[in-house]
Structure formats: C-alpha cells, structure tokens
Amino acid sequence: MTNGRGMATSLHLVLVWAAMAAVVPALGFAATAATWAGGSGAVVPVLALGVPVAVGLLVAVGLSARNLVPLCGSAPRRLGWAVLVFALGTLGVLAGLAAYTGGVHLGGAGTRVALTGLPYAVAAAFFVPNRWVRLGAAAALAGAVGHGGFLGPAQAQQHQHKAEMARYREHQELLYSGAPPPGMEVSRAEAGPATFGVEYRAVRQDDPAYVSLVVRSPLMPRAHCPDPVEQGVTCTVDARGEMRTVRELPGGLRAVGLTRRHREVEVEVTSQTLGEPALRRLLDSLRPLTDEELEQLMREKKIDHRL
Numbered sequence: 001m002t003n004g005r006g007m008a009t010s011l012h013l014v015l016v017w018a019a020m021a022a023v024v025p026a027l028g029f030a031a032t033a034a035t036w037a038g039g040s041g042a043v044v045p046v047l048a049l050g051v052p053v054a055v056g057l058l059v060a061v062g063l064s065a066r067n068l069v070p071l072c073g074s075a076p077r078r079l080g081w082a083v084l085v086f087a088l089g090t091l092g093v094l095a096g097l098a099a100y101t102g103g104v105h106l107g108g109a110g111t112r113v114a115l116t117g118l119p120y121a122v123a124a125a126f127f128v129p130n131r132w133v134r135l136g137a138a139a140a141l142a143g144a145v146g147h148g149g150f151l152g153p154a155q156a157q158q159h160q161h162k163a164e165m166a167r168y169r170e171h172q173e174l175l176y177s178g179a180p181p182p183g184m185e186v187s188r189a190e191a192g193p194a195t196f197g198v199e200y201r202a203v204r205q206d207d208p209a210y211v212s213l214v215v216r217s218p219l220m221p222r223a224h225c226p227d228p229v230e231q232g233v234t235c236t237v238d239a240r241g242e243m244r245t246v247r248e249l250p251g252g253l254r255a256v257g258l259t260r261r262h263r264e265v266e267v268e269v270t271s272q273t274l275g276e277p278a279l280r281r282l283l284d285s286l287r288p289l290t291d292e293e294l295e296q297l298m299r300e301k302k303i304d305h306r307l
Contacts (some may be wrong), residue, residue: 005068009128012065016124019061020089021117023054028116028207051086058120069127085123092119092144119144147234167305169198173264176215177293179285181278184209189297192306200282211271211282218266223259244276250258262286 027050034042059082062072073267093116096106106112118140125137169175174196182185187201195216202209223243225235234246243259249272257270258279267286269279297303 008065008068009130009133012061012068012128013121013125015061015064016058016085017058017117017121019117020120023050023057024090024093024116024120025113027051027054038105055079055082055086058085065128067281069124070129071127080125085120085127088123088126089120092122095119096144164298165291167293167297168303174215174217175289175294176265176267176286177289178213178219178269178282178287181209181211181274181282184211186297186302187268189301189303195306206256209271211269211274211279213282214268215262215265216268218261218264222261223266258283266299 027046028286030050031043034046059075059078062069062078062081065072066078067073069081070077071084072078096119097113100112102107106115122137122140122144125133125140128134168191171191171193174194175191177186177189177198178194180200183204184200184202186198188199190197195214197215198213200209200211200213222241223237225237225243225245229235230247232248235243237243241261245257245258245259247255247257249255253272255270255272256274256276256279257268258276259266259268260283261267262283267283269282271279294303
C-alpha cells in the first residue's frame with residue numbers, strides 16, 4: 001500500500017469511527033430516555049428517525065472512500081455499504097453492551113463512548129480491498145472477542161470475588177472458627193455487622209449432631225447469668241468467667257451452652273447432641289478464619305451476609 005493510499009485508508013476509517021462515536025451514543029441515550037418516559041413503544045419513533053440519520057452520515061463518510069472502496073464508487077452501492085457497516089457495527093456494539101452489563105470492565109464513560117465507534121470502523125475495514133487492512137480488522141475483532149468473551153469476564157469475576165472477600169472482612173475481629181468435632185463439618189456460616197455464626201452438622205445424613213457457634217462483640221465486661229434465671233434453665237459462671245447454661249427440653253433432651261471471652265470477642269457454643277467436653281474442645285480450638293477457609297465457604301456457597 002502506497003503512503004498516499006495508506007493515509008486515505010486511515011482517514012476513511014477514522015471518519016467512520018468519529019461519525020459513529022458521535023451518533024450512536026446519542027441514539028442510545030435517546031432510545032433509553034424514550035423507553036423510560038413512554039415504555040418500549042416510545043423507542044420506535046426514535047429509532048425510525050435516528051437509524052436513517054446514522055446511515056445517512058455513513059453515506060456521507062463513504063464519499064471519502066469512493067476511489068478506495070469499490071462499494072463506495074456509486075450512490076446506490078454507497079448506500080448498501082453504509083447499511084452493511086451500520087448493521088455489522090451495531091452487532092458489535094450490542095455484543096460490547098452485553099459484555100459490559102455482564103461485568104466486563106471497559107474503562108470510564110469517555111472511553112466507552114470512544115469504543116462505540118470502533119465496531120463500525122472494524123466493519124468498514126473489511127470492505128477495504130487490502131490484505132493488511134483486513135488482517136488488522138480481523139485481529140481487532142479477535143481481540144475484542146477474547147476480551148469480551150474470556151479475559152474480561154475472568155477479570156470481572158476476580159474483581160467481584162475480591163470485593164466479596166473484602167465485604168466479609170469488614171468485621172475481621174469477628175471472623176473466628178473452630179475445628180469441627182469428630183464426624184462433623186461446617187454446614188453454614190453467616191456474617192453480620194455485630195456477629196459471626198458457624199453451624200456444624202454431622203457428615204452422615206442420618207446423624208442429627210448439630211453445634212452452633214456464635215462470635216459477637218461483648219456487651220458486658222464478662223459473661224453473667226440473667227437474674228432471675230428462666231425456669232428450666234441452669235446457669236453458672238466459673239472463676240475463669242466461662243458461663244455454662246443447661247436448658248431442659250421436652251423428651252428428656254438438654255441444650256448445653258458455653259460462653260467465654262476470647263481476646264476481644266465473646267464466643268458462645270450450643271448443642272443438644274454434644275456434651276460439655278466436646279463443646280470445650282471446640283472453644284479451645286478457636287482461631288481466626290483464614291483466607292483459604294473463607295474462599296472455600298464462598299466457593300461452596302456456605303456463607304451469607306446478614307444485614
């Protein structure tokens with residue numbers, strides 16, 4: 001390609017990009033505003049007016065390439081070229097919009113507006129009878145597909161995962177867990193602004209074993225039994241400040257609870273199936289929740305937020 005022809009090709013594609021970067025966002029904003037104001041039916045007049053304007057602008061741009069692109073050599077063929085470029089470019093814009101709504105990062109508002117004209121310039125490049133121009137357009141198309149379909153979604157998912165991790169870590173001081181009792185596993189966890197709860201259930205489906213662990217900011221300097229104690233409940237506090245409650249339940253069952261201070265938090269474990277030794281071992285095994293454990297809970301969808 002000679003320098004003069006290369007400059008003409010560059011100018012042609014830049015004009016296509018600039019024209020569509022100016023018209024298409026305005027058309028999209030107008031269509032959106034019409035939909036909000038009058039429903040889906042109100043967008044029809046906007047498109048009926050805006051699409052011919054955009055195609056007409058492409059026809060005018062095609063004049064700069066009448067000696068460069070065969071389809072721009074005459075008025076009827078130039079109209080056909082404009083319709084093809086607008087249709088193909090609009091498909092690219094819609095694909096980009098779908099990627100953006102799916103979380104793919106496309107830069108700031110100014111960058112997104114500038115990118116709006118790119119699919120039309122790429123579509124116009126395929127009509128230029130030059131192998132290198134078409135190869136460049138194919139490379140640009142492949143890059144857009146790779147970013148929008150693969151790399152972008154992966155990055156968006158990674159950013160979302162980091163944001164979710166940071167959200168759970170907002171109250172880092174509450175995130176404690178203990179070693180599950182033998183034959184049990186973490187079944188569910190719930191993080192709130194003032195508490196963090198972990199539920200342990202038996203691995204076997206036919207085993208009713210269950211333990212609840214709650215970590216919270218202490219309301220009092222040390223645990224103390226309520227006064228008066230509820231009927232059917234026995235409550236004691238030992239010299240170390242550990243509170244023990246036993247609630248008698250129908251059917252001869254007992255709900256045992258142990259509450260103790262652990263560093264700057266108060267931790268309570270309760271169970272109707274495990275005895276005090278097992279609950280104390282769980283309390284003794286308390287440790288900060290690691291990033292690996294938190295990621296596993298998120299991956300297995302075992303953790304939720306509570307407002």
